[in-house]
Amino acid sequence: MCSITSFSICLVQSAAPHPVTASFHESPHKITFSWQPIPQSELNGQLLGYKVEYQMVAVGGVRLVTNSELLTEIVPPEENAFLLINQSVYTSFRFKVAAVTTAGQGNLSEEVIGGIY
Secondary structure, three states: OOOOOOOOOOOOOOOOOOOEEEEOOOOOOEEEEEEOOOOHHHOOOOEEEEEEEEEEEEEOOOEEOOOOOOEEEEEOOOOOEEEEEOOOOOEEEEEEEEEEEOOEEOOOOOOEEEEEO
16 A cells, blocks of 8 residues: 655745945944845745854954854844944944745845945
């Protein structure tokens, strides 16, 4: 006796959030990175949130930071922005974001550099 089992394949999320922008005029110690949500038609699975990767790349306006830690945060799916607070003036960060769905993490966005000036 044979049985047939059905299954479905859910592809890992591939689309990256875009455009990604940096806003550094809120206050001397804050910077906001924001992005447009991925259209529902381009999502593979249910959106669980966004994985944000950021890293300090310069301090003091000129000195490059080569050994700073790569940090990650998870942003809820209803939010399309990430706020860094209590940062020093003349500090720059690089930032990328990826959608995370029930199928997995998608591609990271293009890198954006923003700073507090």
